[in-house]
Amino acid sequence: MSNLTRHDPFSVESIPDLFQGLFSPMRLLTPFADVKIDVTESDSAFTVRAELPGVDKKDIDVKIDGNVVSISAKAERSKALKEGERVIRSERYSGQLSRSFSLTCDIDDALATAKYLDGVLTLTLPKKTTASRKPLQID
DSSP states (O other), X not given: OOOXXXXXXXXXXXHHHHHTTTTHHHHHHOTTOSOOEXXXXXXXXXXXXXXXXXXXXXXXXXXXXXXXXXXXXXXOXXXXXXXXXXOSOOOOOOEEEEEEEEOSSOBOTTTOEEEEETTEEEEEEEBOOOOOOOOOOOO
């Protein structure tokens, strides 16, 4: 014998289903819109890893202003078609993206380094050392 259950669309279990896919059309328009980052800290430096898949190294720009780090990149996709070809579906992203964030202390931009390998930008950002303050001798 089969059991019948009544579906309550306003039950607590149904609420996540109401919002599932609500913002999906927006994400389809800009699947590459934000740069995902991981930031770690040691005593002397910050390490930032940013995902920039499919971006050419020459199209990445990193700026450091005090404790604010800005990463921007341009993703270009070739649109060359061979004779007799036509596009059925194109989901690859072309455009610009950027991300800015602040860290807990100023960065020594003269010693900062950047590497780009396999779609991941790795920044090593040394902390700026504060000059030790010595008391002023009063005569």
